Amino acid sequence: MNFLFRYANPHHFMRLSGAVLPFTAIATLLCLGAGLYLGFSAPPDYQQGRTVLLMFIHVPAATMAMSVYGAITLCSLLSLVWRHPLSDTAARAAAPLGALFTVLGLITGSLWGKPMWGTYWVWDARLTSFLLLLFVYIGYMALWSAIEDEIRAARAAAILALVGAVNIPIIKFSVEWWSTLHQGESIVSGKMAPVFLAPLLLMMAGYAFLFGTLWMIRIRTAILERRARNLMQAGAR
Amino acid sequence: MNFDPLNFDMGIYAVYIWPAYGVSVLVLGGITLWTLLAWRRAKARLAALEAGRETRQP
Numbered sequence: 296m297n298f299l300f301r302y303a304n305p306h307h308f309m310r311l312s313g314a315v316l317p318f319t320a321i322a323t324l325l326c327l328g329a330g331l332y333l334g335f336s337a338p339p340d341y342q343q344g345r346t347v348l349l350m351f352i353h354v355p356a357a358t359m360a361m362s363v364y365g366a367i368t369l370c371s372l373l374s375l376v377w378r379h380p381l382s383d384t385a386a387r388a389a390a391p392l393g394a395l396f397t398v399l400g401l402i403t404g405s406l407w408g409k410p411m412w413g414t415y416w417v418w419d420a421r422l423t424s425f426l427l428l429l430f431v432y433i434g435y436m437a438l439w440s441a442i443e444d445e446i447r448a449a450r451a452a453a454i455l456a457l458v459g460a461v462n463i464p465i466i467k468f469s470v471e472w473w474s475t476l477h478q479g480e481s482i483v484s485g486k487m488a489p490v491f492l493a494p495l496l497l498m499m500a501g502y503a504f505l506f507g508t509l510w511m512i513r514i515r516t517a518i519l520e521r522r523a524r525n526l527m528q529a530g531a532r
Numbered sequence: 533m534n535f536d537p538l539n540f541d542m543g544i545y546a547v548y549i550w551p552a553y554g555v556s557v558l559v560l561g562g563i564t565l566w567t568l569l570a571w572r573r574a575k576a577r578l579a580a581l582e583a584g585r586e587t588r589q590p
Contacts, residue, residue: 336537346545352556395559406552410545490535505560509567516567519574526581 305518308381312511319511323504330497337490349407351494354482355502357400360428361463363393363506367435368460371453381514383449384521386456387439388513392506394432400425412476420469421477424462431459 330351340347370386373379404422405415416422438455442448470479481487482495542549 332538335539336535338536344545345542346548348542348549349552352552356556392563395563399556399559402555403552406548410548505564509564512567512571516571516574519571519578523574523578523581526578526585530581530585 305381305521309515309518312515316508316511319504319508323501323508326497326501326504330494330501332494333497334494337494340491343411346407346410347491349403350491351498353400353403353407354495355499356396356403357425358499359502359506360393360397360400360425361466362503363389363396364428364432364456364460364463366510367393367456368463371456374449375453375457383453384517385510385514386453387449388517389506389510390432390436390439392509392513394429394436396502396506397425397429397432401429408476417476419475419477420473421466421475424466424469427462428459428466431455431462435459 334348334351337347339345367386367389370379370382370389373382374386404425408417409415435452435455438452439448442451469475470477482492487495
């Protein structure tokens with residue numbers, strides 16, 4: 296906890312993130328490069344043929360969609376309970392990234408569903424709860440821009456984020472709780488052949504590093520914008 | 533035996549696989565570009581404001 300607060304100071308965050316950014320950017324390129332190389336070199340799956348290639352972009356996008364929401368929930372909790380000063384900025388900066396990962400999860404999933412299930416879309420528990428996640432993201436971002444007073448907007452958005460977090464375990468366990476067309480988990484349970492698992496894990500790491508890199512840059516941008524706003528206000532006085 | 537370096541032949545599934553990759557590249561590349569441009573814009577604006585302040589209040 297102390298660690299989190301030490302880097303809550305915008306000045307410290309700028310210094311630390313500036314030092315870390317080149318490494319996360321390089322890690323993103325390395326992981327995505329290696330993941331794509333191994334992915335496109337993997338043999339066709341015995342059941343799915345080459346549509347297994349869709350897994351390498353669908354699973355990372357969907358996983359990030361939920362992980363980013365988890366990060367927003369954590370930031371909102373830090374903001375509401377401990378008044379952590381940078382967490383509102385961090386939560387707000389993450390939301391558009393999470394929403395885009397959700398959109399990618401939906402599109403790539405739909406393009407995978409057609410050849411494998413015979414349909415682009417079904418209203419099963421996994422797909423429906425995942426679509427709901429997109430609406431939660433949109434509502435969260437809309438709430439931020441709807442309230443002018445930044446402190447009130449942050450408070451309201453944080454509460455909405457915590458309420459919306461209920462959906463995350465529902466998405467995760469929907470494939471176990473209900474009978475869904477969507478398949479269950481196959482990474483942790485070790486059901487996947489290494490020739491597919493290696494590119495998948497690399498792509499997941501690449502997406503995670505990409506998110507981390509963009510998230511840091513977006514927080515840094517927000518800090519500079521706030522400084523500029525403060526200067527403008529000081530000048531106007 | 534199972535390794536076929538960079539095989540881009542998607543057969544009948546090409547119509548599903550390529551659009552999915554295309555959209556992913558477009559969206560992730562787009563947000564990366566957007567993020568970098570916003571950062572540069574914010575940096576330039578702050579620099580301009582700080583320079584203006586310095587000339588007003590030496």
